[in-house]
Amino acid sequence: QAQLVESGGGLVQAGGSLRLSCVASGRTFSTYARGWFRQAPGKEREFVAAINWSGDSTYYSDSVKDRFTISRDNAKNTVDLQMNRLKPEDAAVYYCAADRLPGDHSSGYYYTRANYEHWGQGTQVTVSS
Secondary structure (H helix, E strand, C coil): CCEEEEECCEEEECCCCEEEEEEEECCCCCCCCEEEEEECCCCCCEEEEEECCCCCCEEECCCCCCCEEEEEECCCCEEEEEECCCCHHHCEEEEEEEECCCCCCCHHHHHCHHHEEEECCCEEEEEEC
16 A cells, blocks of 8 residues: 655744655655645645646645745655745645646646545644744
8 A cells, every 4th residue: 555654844933944755655656746735723734736747847836836846756756845935824734645647637636635645644844933
């Protein structure tokens, strides 16, 4: 069974940076999209960033665009999220995911939580002011 494990979460001051990583085991996701979502207390899990299977297309929520960067290494079966200029509203549990269908999809597909099948257990990001 496929397993995704996030790491890199922790406490950071506002304006600082943090890099999250997610490693997959049990199967390869080289032909699948990868995404990052986050969930703050009392809120729904929301889209943060995604990258298509080949790594040549990326997608970001408006709230993190120009601050976060998603990347992947298919040889290592990993996906990372570089977070810069962090804000208190970025505090949440961050989850990595892999989607249901291989190959490329229309752009709207990557923003939709229901299109992702495999999920990690999450890593906590806390931003202090």
